[in-house]
Amino acid sequence: TNQDILYAGLYRGVYISVNSGASWSLLGKDLPAVSVADLAIDERSMDLVIGTHGRGIYKTNLKAIQAMISIDSSSPYLFDLPEFKRPRFRDTHRDPDKETIQKSTISFYLPEQEKVELSISKPDEKEIWTKEISGQKGLNEFRWDLVLRNTESVQPYFIHYQEFIVSGDYILTLKTGKQKLTKPFSVLNY
Numbered sequence: 393t394n395q396d397i398l399y400a401g402l403y404r405g406v407y408i409s410v411n412s413g414a415s416w417s418l419l420g421k422d423l424p425a426v427s428v429a430d431l432a433i434d435e436r437s438m439d440l441v442i443g444t445h446g447r448g449i450y451k452t453n454l455k456a457i458q459a460m461i462s463i464d465s466s467s468p469y470l471f472d473l474p475e476f477k478r479p480r481f482r483d484t485h486r487d488p489d490k491e492t493i494q495k496s497t498i499s500f501y502l503p504e505q506e507k508v509e510l511s512i513s514k515p516d517e518k519e520i521w522t523k524e525i526s527g528q529k530g531l532n533e534f535r536w537d538l539v540l541r542n543t544e545s546v547q548p549y550f551i552h553y554q555e556f557i558v559s560g561d562y563i564l565t566l567k568t569g570k571q572k573l574t575k576p577f578s579v580l581n582y
Contacts, residue, residue: 393458399440401428406442410461423450452533456499460531468508469501470566473577476538478556480582488556492582495535500566500573502527509567510534514560515576521557527568538579 398409399419406419406428423442430443433454442450456471463469476496479488498510505528512521521540541555559579566573 394461397457397461399431399433401431401442403427406431406440408457420452453497453499456497456501456531456533460501463501465501466503468503468566468568468571468573470564470573470575471499471501473498473564473575476536476557476577476579477582478538478559478579488554493537495537498534498536498564500527500532500534502529502532502568505529506569509565511565511567512557513563513565515563519565 396410396412398413400407400409400416404425404427405423407416408419409416424444424447426447427445428442429445432441432443433439434441438454438458439451440454442452444450453474459471460469474496477494479490479492479494481488500508502508505526508525508527510523510525511519513519523534523536525534538557539554540557543553543555545553557579559581561576561578564575564577
């Protein structure tokens, strides 16, 4: 969607250029330093799929990178959120089907490194989830598993260790030292 943004898979990861190849930066810090055999972009979802030699397949969404080119880089920015999908729950014990658990990406930009707080609330209600994280200068992505609370139990046959958010409409708030940014989002059943 933007001819100035280029991606390259090399012997030690994926690199990105936002100026038609004049300069390059490492894309992300969590991809292992591994040889990248192939890159493909799913144009419908804007996912970059990374095929590595020996470390599997990785996927990252490019919507925030595409949108970041046109934002004001002197202030924090919270990018639009995708629809979040709850896992499927089994009929017998109402435990989550582990194969359907998907983490959702929350993307934001910070002009400088600082601690930030992410919180979720229903419209016009109190917060139901809060997470403090260390934000880095530049584009940040937090992968959330849709779990509101974890429960420890020594009861025999206990299976409800995680409480997932229920489907509905919510507000995500990003609190920085200077600003409070909000975005609406929806949680759908699998």
